[in-house]
Amino acid sequence: MDVLVVGGHGKIALRLLGLLAARGDRARGLIRKPGQAADLEAVGAIPVLGDLEADASLEAYVKGADAVVFAAGAGPGSGAARKATVDLGGAVKLTDAARALGVRRYVMISSIGADRPEAADGPMLPYLQAKADADRHLIASGLDYTIIRPGSLTDDPGTGRVNLTTTLGNRGPVTRDDVAAVLAEILHTPATIGTVAELFNGETPVPEAVNSLHP
Secondary structure (H helix, E strand, C coil): CEEEEECCCCHHHHHHHHHHHHCCCEEEEEECCHHHHHHHHHCCCEEEECCCCCCCCCHHHHCCCCEEEECCCCCCCCCHHHHHHHHHHHHHHHHHHHHHHCCCEEEEECCCCCCCHHHCCCCHHHHHHHHHHHHHHHHHCCCEEEEEEECEEECCCCCCEEEEECCCCCCCEEEHHHHHHHHHHHHCCHHHCCEEEEEEECCEEHHHHHHCCCC
């Protein structure tokens, strides 16, 4: 499987690319800075240079993919304008490119709270609104989507056990290792198409949790 991960130098993305490469997929990561290429190559991934914000279309990078993953984000230090161009605009560009090229499979890293962005305030409000709008655009696109909303991210070692639930509105931590493992499993599990799920640390082995996820 050829998988393009947008936001390829992110902490979850690098973990995911490494897992995909290890299982024999053609793992490609879209990055903006040439200096990031070596980190992707170190995990067995193929760096693809492009600018998520400046490029009018992402079709040149999506071409040839069997699936795409949106793992980009403007980051906690960014203002509302960049959240609009990256977290929303970038996700929309990827959705539109996938539709234009007939790339059906799209996995989105969203956020806890994107189901109720109006409940947030301060800097979280524009972030969650961007995530909510990006999710809605993807759902309306007709693509084969899976949307994952991880809890509070940690760099603790993964356990391979998670709580993956379609009941929304929960809170809790989850390791980046386990998020990446769930995403890798989802890409190879068509039964997860059409689902929106929250992800936390838990007790269910990743393959079992993913296989139980269905619309």
